[in-house]
Amino acid sequence: MKKTILLLTLLFSGVLFAQDKNAKANIEVDGVCFMCKMRIEKAAIKTKGVKSAVWNLEDHRLSLIYNEGKTSLEEIQKNIAAAGHDTHDIKATDEAYNSVDPCCKYRDEGVKKSHENGEQH
Numbered sequence: 001m002k003k004t005i006l007l008l009t010l011l012f013s014g015v016l017f018a019q020d021k022n023a024k025a026n027i028e029v030d031g032v033c034f035m036c037k038m039r040i041e042k043a044a045i046k047t048k049g050v051k052s053a054v055w056n057l058e059d060h061r062l063s064l065i066y067n068e069g070k071t072s073l074e075e076i077q078k079n080i081a082a083a084g085h086d087t088h089d090i091k092a093t094d095e096a097y098n099s100v101d102p103c104c105k106y107r108d109e110g111v112k113k114s115h116e117n118g119e120q121h
Contacts, residue, residue: 007014021069022066023064026062026063027053027062027089029087031055032112033057033115036085038103041062044079044080047076048070049069052066056076072091
């Protein structure tokens with residue numbers, strides 16, 4: 001009887017630990033508008049294992065919930081960079097950056113200022 005209880009306890013504990021693979025993270029992603037927000041979130045969500053991705057326009061933080069067993073922060077950042085947005089660790093190629101809409105050119109000081117002044121396109 002003791003062996004059965006011990007075995008059940010060990011199995012139950014193992015199941016609990018195996019299910020907790022979700023991680024939370026915040027990463028910095030450059031962007032200037034709601035079109036950027038949609039593009040960034042879509043690129044993150046399309047990454048296998050990402051369960052939630054919400055980008056904040058005010059502080060440029062992408063809040064993530066993802067399965068560490070299926071993806072990594074590096075892989076998520078690579079997909080965001082491929083969509084044309086720089087992260088703190090991975091920069092978009094010029095080709096990817098140039099594919100974003102003209103009003104989303106976050107590297108251009110004039111575009112950034114126009115968004116800050118409420119002149120969003």
